[in-house]
Amino acid sequence: MTAEIIDGKAIAEQIRGEVAAQVSRRRQAGEPPPGLATVLVGDNPASLSYVRGKQKACREVGIDSQGFHLAEDTRQEVLEKLLIDLNADPKVNGILVQLPLPSGLDEEKALTAISIEKDIDGFHPVNVGRLAMKRRDPMFVPCTPSGVMVLLQKTGVKISGARAVVIGRSNLVGMPTALLLVRENATVTICHSRTENLPEIVRQADLLVAAIGKPKFVRGDWIKPGAIVIDVGINRVEDAGAKNGYRLVGDVDFEEARQVAGAITPVPGGVGPMTIAMLLKNTLKAAEMASIKK
Ligand code: GUN
Numbered sequence: 001m002t003a004e005i006i007d008g009k010a011i012a013e014q015i016r017g018e019v020a021a022q023v024s025r026r027r028q029a030g031e032p033p034p035g036l037a038t039v040l041v042g043d044n045p046a047s048l049s050y051v052r053g054k055q056k057a058c059r060e061v062g063i064d065s066q067g068f069h070l071a072e073d074t075r076q077e078v079l080e081k082l083l084i085d086l087n088a089d090p091k092v093n094g095i096l097v098q099l100p101l102p103s104g105l106d107e108e109k110a111l112t113a114i115s116i117e118k119d120i121d122g123f124h125p126v127n128v129g130r131l132a133m134k135r136r137d138p139m140f141v142p143c144t145p146s147g148v149m150v151l152l153q154k155t156g157v158k159i160s161g162a163r164a165v166v167i168g169r170s171n172l173v174g175m176p177t178a179l180l181l182v183r184e185n186a187t188v189t190i191c192h193s194r195t196e197n198l199p200e201i202v203r204q205a206d207l208l209v210a211a212i213g214k215p216k217f218v219r220g221d222w223i224k225p226g227a228i229v230i231d232v233g234i235n236r237v238e239d240a241g242a243k244n245g246y247r248l249v250g251d252v253d254f255e256e257a258r259q260v261a262g263a264i265t266p267v268p269g270g271v272g273p274m275t276i277a278m279l280l281k282n283t284l285k286a287a288e289m290a291s292i293k294k
Contacts, residue, residue: 001225003261006151012273015150016061019280023062026287034287035064036094036120036279037086041079042072042102051098057276063283064091072102079105080113087115093286094120096279099172117289120282122146123171131179139289140282145177147274148209148230149184155263157207157228160185165202167191167218167251168211173232177209198222210251220256229257229264232271 023033036058040051058065068082086092095118101107111123119127122140130136152159164186168174181188191198199222202208210218211232223229233251250267258264265271
């Protein structure tokens, strides 16, 4: 069997087009453009590149983005003061604090300072708490996990009743993805660095989400024939032949897995573009909610 390749780039492009059309309709109706504030602390190269990508994507769909770049040694009070000012700024509908923050800053305190109406990353503890509760709805769902769910829905796979395995329990990806899968009635197992007999558990998965950050960690013979594999990993591995001296690989050994899986996301071009598309969608949603409130 050779797996269907799930084209995240094309699906993300479609979502970006829908957001752009909606932003343009808003403009014609005399509404201001949605506004996103990105907050980056320090100069982590991967974070810099992610934030630039997010700002560029905003421009392309007509969302106003303002970037705030703070020094590595910024004090907690300064960061929180900025977030409180942004909460009060009517031109800002969404606030994104790029993670990880430099050591010394309290991530939870910073994320809690963001108003839940502007928490387009869905990382505020109230939004995460609502995601974990029955009959509660978060204002926003984290972007990468909601992108994973869209990719699963687009493959047409039945999630309800399926056995899902999520490898990774991070606040950003693993845990919220597992919660979303439970909300869609999957039977979910969350695996992590202390899991015993990992390959055996992964072999039971109809749906596999790999979010561990280790290149080619999941091998082809761990995968149940026909399973749907969503690879969240974006790992840089040295490659002397590549332009930048590195190339990107996922958490799954793609060449092995594609021989066994029913469908699989590539890296790059799978989950990555979906994260940005969902961010744009969440920012538009925040702007729409702010318009209704006015
Ligand atoms: N760092 C890695 N992924 C993300 C994300 O989706 N949002 C933010 N704010 N930081 C991240």
